[in-house]
Amino acid sequence: MTTDNVRMWTDLNIDLKSHDMLLNALGPIFQEVYLSQKNRPAGMGFYDFVVGDIHGIRVKELREHAKTGGKVVATYCVFVPEELVWAAGAIPVGLCAGTQFSVPMAEEVLPRNTCALIKSSFGFKLGRVCPYVQASHLIVGETTCDGKKKMFEILNQYQPVYVMEVPNKKTERSRTLWHGEVVAFKDVIEKLTGNKITPKKLAEAIDLVNGRRLALQRLYNLRKVRPVPISGKDALLATQVSFYDDAARDTQMLNTLCDELDKRVAAGQGVAPANAPRILISGSPMAIPNWKLHHIIESAGAVVVCEESCTGTRFFSDLVKPTPHNLEQQLTAIADRYMNIHCACFTPNDERPDDVVRLAKEYQVDGVIHYNLQFCHTYANEGYKMAERLEKEGIPMLRIETDYSDEDAGQLRTRIEAFLEMIKH
Ligand code: SF4
Numbered sequence: 001m002t003t004d005n006v007r008m009w010t011d012l013n014i015d016l017k018s019h020d021m022l023l024n025a026l027g028p029i030f031q032e033v034y035l036s037q038k039n040r041p042a043g044m045g046f047y048d049f050v051v052g053d054i055h056g057i058r059v060k061e062l063r064e065h066a067k068t069g070g071k072v073v074a075t076y077c078v079f080v081p082e083e084l085v086w087a088a089g090a091i092p093v094g095l096c097a098g099t100q101f102s103v104p105m106a107e108e109v110l111p112r113n114t115c116a117l118i119k120s121s122f123g124f125k126l127g128r129v130c131p132y133v134q135a136s137h138l139i140v141g142e143t144t145c146d147g148k149k150k151m152f153e154i155l156n157q158y159q160p161v162y163v164m165e166v167p168n169k170k171t172e173r174s175r176t177l178w179h180g181e182v183v184a185f186k187d188v189i190e191k192l193t194g195n196k197i198t199p200k201k202l203a204e205a206i207d208l209v210n211g212r213r214l215a216l217q218r219l220y221n222l223r224k225v226r227p228v229p230i231s232g233k234d235a236l237l238a239t240q241v242s243f244y245d246d247a248a249r250d251t252q253m254l255n256t257l258c259d260e261l262d263k264r265v266a267a268g269q270g271v272a273p274a275n276a277p278r279i280l281i282s283g284s285p286m287a288i289p290n291w292k293l294h295h296i297i298e299s300a301g302a303v304v305v306c307e308e309s310c311t312g313t314r315f316f317s318d319l320v321k322p323t324p325h326n327l328e329q330q331l332t333a334i335a336d337r338y339m340n341i342h343c344a345c346f347t348p349n350d351e352r353p354d355d356v357v358r359l360a361k362e363y364q365v366d367g368v369i370h371y372n373l374q375f376c377h378t379y380a381n382e383g384y385k386m387a388e389r390l391e392k393e394g395i396p397m398l399r400i401e402t403d404y405s406d407e408d409a410g411q412l413r414t415r416i417e418a419f420l421e422m423i424k425h
Pocket residue numbers: 076077078079144145284285310341343344345
């Protein structure tokens with residue numbers, strides 16, 4: 001912990017005592033979950049370094065940006081079109097909220113029967129323990145689920161929050177509404193930054209974000225190989241870091257990692273035996289440092305080869321389609337791309353089971369673990385239709401409902417081991 005960092009956190013009005021506790025708790029967990037893994041790609045060194053200084057260097061970069069008049073825009077959901085933020089010269093940061101640490105803080109205000117992701121994010125603000133929240137000029141929320149949209153109203157009492165309306169259906173009327181939301185968001189960002197979003201700037205931002213999506217696609221494609229060259233935990237970490245690192249640097253680091261994985265694949269080198277059970281996780285997002293499920297699965301001898309989630313394929317599968325440099329067409333292409341995220345907030349959402357079936361085949365999985373955070377009603381309910389569909393396809397599925405605490409770890413381990421035993425070749 002450098003004196004510079006402590007000064008920066010003090011400037012950001014961080015509660016230093018709680019913050020120390022948070023960072024002190026993270027170190028041993030990271031050691032146990034990540035650094036104890038064998039045969040890791042050297043390219044993961046960058047991500048270990050990022051986590052090792054999780055509230056240092058990147059926050060400093062955001063502060064430097066702010067000193068020159070730049071804005072930082074924090075988001076909680078992959079529906080917020082980050083291209084518009086970059087195009088206006090601001091920096092988007094996907095906030096994490098994957099730790100139990102901040103949950104009790106939130107429970108002083110929010111109902112206990114709220115999902116851990118909402119409680120964790122709100123607790124970060126209430127407890128003043130997240131420098132990314134503190135460094136942001138605007139938080140952008142969305143109406144994807146009831147818990148979040150009502151939490152944003154309270155959060156707005158602490159820090160400016162702008163909420164985008166995400167429709168619940170995929171009809172033409174909904175698309176028109178969403179298109180209007182994207183245009184309105186452009187105006188909000190222009191007003192915040194004082195910068196006009198030009199077609200040229202927007203085209204550059206589209207290329208920037210698409211570049212990162214392509215790098216993530218490359219990483220996930222490499223996970224289709226048997227034996228798999230990277231653990232699910234490492235791939236998840238690389239994905240989680242993409243939410244807040246600089247997009248250009250992130251793309252470069254991901255591609256460097258993939259170059260190394262290409263060589264592993266050519267040499268037939270994997271992180272687990274070729275016959276290790278291959279698991280696809282589908283469901284709620286896993287914000288950093290939520291590594292609980294991956295750790296249990298991989299400690300039991302299986303490998304997670306794909307995540308159908310917003311910290312997985314839903315984050316990068318679709319690109320914004322190329323258009324002429326014309327604002328209207330670019331905004332339509334952006335709106336179309338984001339409307340095609342198959343989040344359980346939509347009804348109906350049959351595209352998601354379709355995706356899972358397709359991914360299960362592409363990644364040669366032996367089983368699917370459907371993961372939903374406790375009190376996340378959209379994913380919990382969708383789990384029923386998912387189970388029906390996968391049964392029809394003959395794909396084994398295990399349903400897990402959990403939170404961020406470790407209380408159920410023993411029980412989860414037993415259930416997962418039994419599932420792996422059942423699907424073993
Ligand atoms: S699961 Fe839905 S609400 Fe949550 S981050 Fe993804 S798109 Fe947003």
